[in-house]
Amino acid sequence: MMQAQLYDEMWGQGQVQALGDSPAQVQYAGLRDPYAAFDEWLRSEDPARLRRKQREAEEVFRLTGITFNVYGRAEAAERLIPFDIIPRIIAAREWQRLARGIEQRVRAINAFLHDIYHRQEIIRAGRLPAEMVARNAAFLPQMIGVAPPGGIYTHIVGVDLVRTGEDEFFVLEDNARTPSGVSYMLENRETMLQMFPELFSKNRVKPVSNYPRLLHRSLSASAPPATTGTPVVAILTPGIYNSAYYEHSFLADQMGVELVEGHDLRVVDGRVAMRTTQGYQPIDVLYRRVDDEYIDPLNFNPDSALGVPGIMDVYRAGGITLANAPGTGIADDKAIYSYMPDIVEFYTGERAILQNVPTWRCNEADALAYVLDHLSELVVKEVHGSGGYGMLIGPTSSKKELAEFRAKLKARPGNYIAQPTLSLSTVPIFSRAGLAPRHVDLRPFVLASPEGVTITPGGLTRVALKKGSLVVNSSQGGGTKDTWVLED
C-alpha cells in the first residue's frame, strides 16, 4: 500500500515520489538533529564490522539467556527477540514534553482507580457511563472499598506511545496490569555499551541502569501498615515456563530480592510468608507477575496453582502490598481507553498533554455503522485482547478477512473498538541491504509510589522488522532497539 505521508525519525518527513516506470522512491526532508552525531559515526563505520557486531549482539543475548518462551510450542520453546543495533534517538526537549504527559496520565489513572473502587464520582458526574464499569469483566468487585497504601493502585505502568510526525505523539494504550519488557530496555543498553562504547562518548545519553534501584525504592515506599523494619520485597512469577520468566529473574536479581512462586508462599499468622531454609518469613511488598485471576484460588479462579490461597484477605487487612493492585485492568481496558481524555481532565483539572488515538466504540450504533462502512481503512481491536492477537488491520487485510471480521463485529459489537490506521513513524534498521526504515512504537516505563512518579528516560522501542508491517509485538516477529534520550 502506498502512503502519502511518511515520517522517519532519522530522516524526517517523507514524500513518495513516482519516477516513471521504476518503483516509487521516498524523498525525505533530511537528517534530523538528534541523529547528527550518530550519523557521522555511522558513515565512518565499515558495514562489514557492523554486520559482525549485529551477530555478536545475538550471541550475547543467547548466552545471557535473554529469551522468551512461546506458548503452545513444546520444542522450539525459547526464542530470542531480534535486536537491531541502530538506536532510536529522542531529543531532550521532545522527551520533556512526553514525560510531563506520561506523569499526568499515570496520576490520573491512579486517581481513577481509587474513585472507581470507592465513590465513583466520575460516574455520578456523568463523565463515564455506569455500564462501562458495572458490566466490565476487568472490574473486580473484591476491590471495592480496599485502600492500598498511599492510594497507589498501579505501581508499574507501561504507556505505549506512537509517533506520526514531528510533534505528533499518541498514546496507543496504557498497560496498568503487569507491563513487561523493561529487562529488554536494560539489556539493550548494556549490549550497546559493550559493543559501541565510542558512541556513548560522542553522544550524551541519559542512563537507564538505575531502574532496578528505583523500582526497589518505589516498591519499598509502598509497604503496608503491617511492615516492621526494612520492607521485605519479593517478585511472584508463574515459573520458568512463563514467557517473561527471564525478566522476572532479571529484576529479582538486580533488586536483590527473592523470586517466589505460589508454592513457596502461604499465609502464616495473618501475613503472606515465603518458605526459606530457616522457616517462613513474612513478605511486605509482592511485585506479582501473575494475573489477577490466578493470584488467589480462594477468592478468584479456584483451579489456580500459581497463586496463594487467602492472599486477598491478607491484602485487604493491610498485611501485604500487591503491586500492581488487583483490579487495575479496569484502567487499561480498551473500551475505557476512549474515555481517557475525560478521565485525565476529571482528576487533574488539566487538559490531557498526550493525545488519544480517535476511537470508535463499536457498542454504540452510530460508531458501529461507521466502522462497518470503513472497515478497510481501520484497525479493529478486541476490547480485552493483547499481544497483537485478534486484531484486524484493514488496509493490509484480504477481502475474505474483512468479511470474516465484519461478521464477528455484527455478532458481538461490544467486544470491539476501532481506530484509524496511523502512519507510525519509522526508524532505520540495519538490514542486509543497508539501512531500511521500519515502523516503531515506544513503551516508557513508569513507577508510581506514595513518594511520586518516576519515569525512566526512553523505554523499550519495538520495531516491526517486516517491511511495511505495523505489528511490533515480539510474539509476532517484532524486534527491539536501544532507545536514547539525549541530555540537554
Next chain:
Amino acid sequence: MLGKTAGGLYWMFRYLERSENTARLVEAGQRIALTRSSADDEWVSVLQTASVLWGYQQKYDEVTKENAIDWMLRDRDNASSVLSVVESARNNARLVRTALTREVWESVNDCWMALKAALARRVSERDLPHVLTLIRQKAAFVRGALTGTMLRNDIYNFCRIGTFIERADNTARILDVKYWVLLPSAQAVGSSLDNVQWETILRSVSAEGGFRMTYGQSARPREIAQFLILDKRMPRSLAFCAEKISDNLAYIAEDYGERLGVHDLARQLAQGTLDITIDEIIENGLHEYIQEFLTATAAIGAQTEIDYRFYE
C-alpha cells in the same frame, strides 16, 4: 534463602557432577572395549555402575557398545543421560538464577548450548573422544565460575553438598560393581584381566595419575581400595567426599545457628571413614562397607531436603 532455591542449587550441582561422571564411565568403558576383543559384558557393568541398566533393558534387547553409549550420552528416555542431566541442571539454574553470579549462570547456559549441539545426533566413534572431553570441560568451566565468583555463604554450601553427595555416590557405585576385583583372592590370580579391571576403576574416577604418583607403577587391589575409599588427598575418594559433605553442612549450621538431624548423619558418615583401616574394611566385608556407605549417603540427601525445606 528460599527452600526451593536451596533445592535448585543442590540439584543443579548434582546433575552437573553426574554429567561429568557419566562421561568418565563411558570413557573407561570405551578404553576397555578398545583393548579387549570381546567387551560387551563390560558395557553391562558400565550401565550398572551408572544405575541406568534397568532403563536400558526396557528399550534394548541386548547390550551393544553403540547403544550403551547412546543411552548414556543422549537418550532423553534416560533421565540420567548427559543430555538429560545437563538440561535439568540448566532448568534448575534458571529456577535459582537470582542466587547465581552472572558468570555461573552463563557457564551453565553455555554448557547446555554446547552439549545440546554436540549431542544433537548419535556420536560416531571418531567424535567420541572429543565429545567426552567437551562434557568434562564444560562441567569444569561451571565449577571454575562457581569457585571463582560466588560468595562463600549458604548458597555456595548447598551447591557443594549436591556436588559431593553425587560424587560420593558415584565413586561408591563404581566400587560396588567392581569390588570383587579388589578382593585379596583376585590378587592371587594377578592376571592381565585383573590389571585391565584395576586400570578401569582408576580411570573411571580420573585417578590413574594420582595413584601412580602415590604408589608407583604396579596397581595393587588393596592400595586401589585404600586410595579410593580412605585417601583424603584424593578428591573423589569416599573419605574426601564424606568430609566435604559434613563440613559444608556444618558451615550452614554455624551460619544459621542451628544443628539439625542431617548434621549428625553427615558426621557419622565422615567418622566411618576415619577410624578404620583398609584391612579392617576388607576383613569385615568390602561389599557390605560400600553398601552401608551408599545407604548413608542417600539418607543424608533425603534429610537435607527435609531439614532445609526444599519442598512443601
